[in-house]
Amino acid sequence: MAQNLQTPCLLVAMAHPDDAELLVAGTLFHLKEAGWQLGILTMTAGDCGSTSIPREEIARIRYGEAQAAAKFLGATYICAGLMDVEVFANTKNLRRVVDCMRQFDPDVVITQSPVDYMLDHEETSRLVRGACFALAMPNYETRQNPPAKTGRATPALYYADAIEGKNPLGERVYPHFYVDITQKLAKKRDMLAHHASQREWLRAHHGMDEYLDRMTTWAAGFGGECGVAYAEGFRQHLGHGYPHEPILQNALAQYVHVRDGS
Numbered sequence: 725m726a727q728n729l730q731t732p733c734l735l736v737a738m739a740h741p742d743d744a745e746l747l748v749a750g751t752l753f754h755l756k757e758a759g760w761q762l763g764i765l766t767m768t769a770g771d772c773g774s775t776s777i778p779r780e781e782i783a784r785i786r787y788g789e790a791q792a793a794a795k796f797l798g799a800t801y802i803c804a805g806l807m808d809v810e811v812f813a814n815t816k817n818l819r820r821v822v823d824c825m826r827q828f829d830p831d832v833v834i835t836q837s838p839v840d841y842m843l844d845h846e847e848t849s850r851l852v853r854g855a856c857f858a859l860a861m862p863n864y865e866t867r868q869n870p871p872a873k874t875g876r877a878t879p880a881l882y883y884a885d886a887i888e889g890k891n892p893l894g895e896r897v898y899p900h901f902y903v904d905i906t907q908k909l910a911k912k913r914d915m916l917a918h919h920a921s922q923r924e925w926l927r928a929h930h931g932m933d934e935y936l937d938r939m940t941t942w943a944a945g946f947g948g949e950c951g952v953a954y955a956e957g958f959r960q961h962l963g964h965g966y967p968h969e970p971i972l973q974n975a976l977a978q979y980v981h982v983r984d985g986s
């Protein structure tokens with residue numbers, strides 16, 4: 725997966741299959757159209773995502789769904805092989821995540837919000853933040869067999885909005901900027917629909933297409949904050965040692981908005 729300046733590479737690193745679709749897929753379709761190389765990494769294969777199907781089987785099903793969804797977008801999908809509800813920022817997991825991320829050697833990384841409704845999401849955020857820092861350190865050994873090549877440079881790091889855009893106390897955490905995904909909403913819904921096991925589960929419980937509709941409701945809510953129909957929100961990690969250039973904002977300039985009244 726070699727990159728060059730003509731084809732920048734973006735990696736979305738999320739906890740579970742379908743998090744990328746729920747949170748950032750509209751933006752991904754914009755970037756695909758702009759010629760970017762795209763990757764999706766999930767920490768787990770979603771082994772707890774069913775109340776009736778055994779762990780190994782639902783993980784296999786959801787891995788397949790994630791792979792098909794990534795193919796629909798035109799992205800490469802890999803899974804770090806961690807377990808649902810056990811995503812923790814520890815040494816063993818960091819080594820695995822760094823190795824997975826080195827396989828992409830991305831210019832830009834999007835991960836989950838540092839504050840979110842679920843610990844798996846917050847710990848993924850911490851793991852990916854740490855992994856970005858270690859990506860290009862030649863002395864950081866992932867101890868995988870065989871290990872991936874050391875990355876070229878620390879990638880620019882962005883955080884997606886939390887699920888529903890809220891922290892664990894239910895308070896809205898506003899993004900730095902929004903991407904207008906109105907033109908890509910239909911594709912985002914189609915990509916999310918690849919996660920049939922999750923969609924059916926919710927449809928059986930709620931009697932309506934809750935899975936696709938609540939994502940659409942969230943995107944409409946974010947859009948309402950910046951004056952467009954549908955949007956996705958992002959914050960850039962601007963700590964010492966990480967690129968501060970607004971790479972994503974520049975690449976998506978025609979779709980980028982700030983919050984109304986800010």
Ligand SMILES: [Zn+2]
Pocket residue numbers: 739740743845
């Ligand atoms: Zn998730």
